[in-house]
Amino acid sequence: MEALVPPNVAPIRTRTVLVIEDEATIAQAVAVRLRSEGFTVEVANDGPGGVEACARLHPDVVVLDLMLPGLDGLEVCRRIQRDRPVPVLMLTARDSETDLVVGLAVGADDYLTKPFSARELVARVHALLRRVERTPDRAAGVPLRLGSVELDLASRVVHVGSAIVHLTPTEFDLLAFLAKRPGRVFTRDQLLGDVWGYRVGAGGRTVDSHVRALRRKLGTEVIRTVHGIGYAAGSDEHS
Ligand code: CA
Numbered sequence: 001m002e003a004l005v006p007p008n009v010a011p012i013r014t015r016t017v018l019v020i021e022d023e024a025t026i027a028q029a030v031a032v033r034l035r036s037e038g039f040t041v042e043v044a045n046d047g048p049g050g051v052e053a054c055a056r057l058h059p060d061v062v063v064l065d066l067m068l069p070g071l072d073g074l075e076v077c078r079r080i081q082r083d084r085p086v087p088v089l090m091l092t093a094r095d096s097e098t099d100l101v102v103g104l105a106v107g108a109d110d111y112l113t114k115p116f117s118a119r120e121l122v123a124r125v126h127a128l129l130r131r132v133e134r135t136p137d138r139a140a141g142v143p144l145r146l147g148s149v150e151l152d153l154a155s156r157v158v159h160v161g162s163a164i165v166h167l168t169p170t171e172f173d174l175l176a177f178l179a180k181r182p183g184r185v186f187t188r189d190q191l192l193g194d195v196w197g198y199r200v201g202a203g204g205r206t207v208d209s210h211v212r213a214l215r216r217k218l219g220t221e222v223i224r225t226v227h228g229i230g231y232a233a234g235s236d237e238h239s
Helices: 024-036 047-057 073-083 095-104 118-133 169-179 188-196 204-218
Strands: 016-020 040-044 061-065 088-092 110-113 144-146 149-152 157-160 163-165 223-226 230-233
Touching (some): 047 061, 061 073, 073 088, 073 095, 095 204, 110 118, 144 169, 169 188, 169 204
Parallel strands (some): 016 040
Antiparallel strands (some): 223 230
């Protein structure tokens, strides 16, 4: 059953977003807005249903509420990231909740606190997709080194010694961005603009969360904190 498509024309692929949210009014509003932007949207209204739908649909992006019946958003995030990296935008009910979740560094790529505008959510989803789908790096042939950590930009595989360490897409992008610019210090806002793809305030905790996750997985020496400014690749000894 050959499709009658010229071989060099890529078929237009609809991006699929899975929305895991138990509040029907929010889930509906988000789904309607994303559909109007051309996305295919499926909604799951509890944690187990969300994990199941993710395995079945292989969505391009997951919008995941933190407080869910069955399994909470943290556990859902762990389970869906275990099988295959998928960008996750996590929804929280208040700023203090975001602080808590960010501290746990569970592997969400971005956070949005309720109440949020549908426009803001769509902008974040687009930014996540742009990052995941952007063309491979031109310097992809040369692995980057940070002490005992080696990043292969083409395969997006990270080794510490001979062991492979699993990073989420955003963790990889953040580390690669810093490692490509050794010695340069970036503010949280610069990193949000360059790595996450948007420039809005109050996203600094998202950066902190990913730095914490990278240090936990790869050791504290991969990224140093420059107090009062931001972050840079490498350990304090190099400053
Ligand atoms: Ca909820």
